[in-house]
Amino acid sequence: MGSTVGGVFGNRSREICFVQPEQNSCRFFGGQKSYFHEIFMLFKVIYAIILQGVKTLPGKGAAMNNILFFLTPKAMCSFVYDDFTIRQALEKMESGSYTALPILNKRGEYRGTLTEGDLLWALKNMCYMDMRQAESRKIMEIERKRNHIPVRVTADMHDLVQRASTQNFVPVVDDKDAFIGIITRGAIIKYCQQMLLSED
Secondary structure, eight states: OOOOOOOOOOOTSSSSSSOOSSOEESSSSSHHHHHHHHHIIIIIIHHHHTTTTOOTTTTTTHHTOGGGGOOOGGGGGEEETTOOOOHHHHHHHHHHHHHEEEEEOOOOOEOHHHHHHHHHHHHHTSSSHHHHHTSSGGGGGGGOOOOOOOEEEEEEEHHHHHHHHHTTEEEEOOTTTEEEEEEEEEHHHHHHHHHHHHHH
């Protein structure tokens, strides 16, 4: 993926990466084993700290109460607009080797998530493997398998953890539904692991 800042949602090795490959990375459904391992680690580490009330070190408790501590801001994320054609979305994903991208409208509001799997099915079922048709069909016509549900910037850690237990990233919106960035499951797990190691 190179050193370009702004990479979102992974490379072809199925690693999620929002800033650079060495930062905030986690597996993006790279097989059942890695996926369930993430879920296990999420509940084992995060719930041990947050839900069971493990004491934090001085100065770290505030971070756990503010989800912005984990935020990768919009300026460092890649995304597609809801008026993009299927071909434009394909080219965007190919250029950055992404596996998923958030969808925004022109007002900057979050509209959902587009994955490479959605695009592949759209090429087969909507465009009949014809790239000329992909130039005229819009991504919002695609029947997407799932959307990553966002949290508001005012959400607490319990809400964030609940979302991250079923999503490998969590979109964050403000009180006007404007997209302001994402929080990766890997960022949360990494922070909680650091806390446990510090306490040891």
